[in-house]
Amino acid sequence: MNQPAAEYNGGTIPEELYLLLMKRCLTRMLWREKYRPMTSVSGWRKVVFEPLQSLLRRVQLEVVKIEPDRVDERQDGRDWPLEAETMVGLKRLDNLQHCVTSVIRNDVPGDLIETGVWRGGSSIFMRAVLKAYGDCSRKVWLADSFRGLPQPDPARYPVDQGDTLWTYKELAISLEEVKANFSRYGLLDEQVAFLPGWFRDTLPAAPINQLAVLRLDGDLYESTMDALTALYHKVSPGGFVIVDDFGLPTCRAAIEDFRRARGITDRIHQIDWTGAFWQCSTENMGAIVSQSHATLHAAS
Known part of the structure; x- marks a missing residue:
């Protein structure tokens, strides 16, 4: 197994060049998304837009607007890209690269998981x-409902x-699309595993022994707490x-x-x-494991 360099310094290491290219592709920084479909308008324009949109769809056309340079x-991962596989931006992908290469370099045991994966x-x-x-x-685990965020449970x-993210259809990406x-990228293989369903149902019984990287992207208090607890x-x-959010x-x-x-x-x-x-x-992990064992013993 090749050992990652301590930090990428802009050189010509093939592994680093491949990962740089991956980051720019996954974020669509490598090429510009020039157009975005117009999904709605307001005011008097709506009277013209909706019939026009309906007519164009019959011949497989749509109204688009020119996208500004973003x-x-x-x-910084501040926009919701039309086609990119991730919205986290280059800085958070750089951090993810640092964390994963660090656990490889230092032989930290465990798999990698993301809870809340979007595309x-x-x-x-x-x-x-x-x-x-x-x-x-190592395996890469993907935990997601693959049908959007859960509706908030304010009683618990x-x-x-008041959170409305559960109503956003743009966040409901199917398992089939994620696999595609x-x-x-030629990366769907036996080292990739999926945990479809709500975190509260899938994560406690997930067949994972150890983790080296836990990436949380559940947005809500409930989703974040469910992932951490499990x-x-x-x-x-x-x-x-x-923690993405x-x-x-x-x-x-x-x-x-x-x-x-x-x-x-541990410092954030x-x-x-x-x-x-x-x-x-x-030190902190020793305390956590002791508490976890005590909880399991009490439950049994």
């Missing part, structure tokens, strides 16, 4: 990193009250927890509550305007 937004871009990239360095010992999770995206004690010392009050509250309850003091590092991560220390 390089800065795409760099699968970040998970595709994790598989690409394993491929680049010839790591055949008051912080989620993996296949497009998986955090499986993260190896030296492994990483990445730390900038959202719902997700941030879950992270802070979980860390406070478990006595986790900000990635960009919303992403954050921490590396799990031996």
